[in-house]
Amino acid sequence: MFGIGMPEMLLILAVALLVFGPRRLPELARTLGRTFGKVRTAARGVQREFEREMAQTGLQRPGDAPPPTPPAAPPPPSEPPAPGPERSGPSGN
DSSP: OTTOOHHHHHHHHHHHHHHHHHHHHHHHHHHHHHHHHHHHHHHHHHHHHHHHHHHHHTOOOGGGOOOOOOOOOOOOOOOOOOOOOOOOOTTOO
């Protein structure tokens, strides 16, 4: 849970007990629990809506995307111009 171990949780609980007192601590814990529940429910709703929109537009999750196609082969080199009738220069020779 958030990368917090048991020693850290006990420290947070001790500080909260000192700051809020034993009478207000259960009320605070209840309020925090309800708030986290509401946030989690809202986040799930947003995630479902996002996935529904992705499905409707045909998009996929980045991890689900098929591998990219290799780049197209380069075009063949252009052929040199065909020899045509020789023209003389501006002098008309």
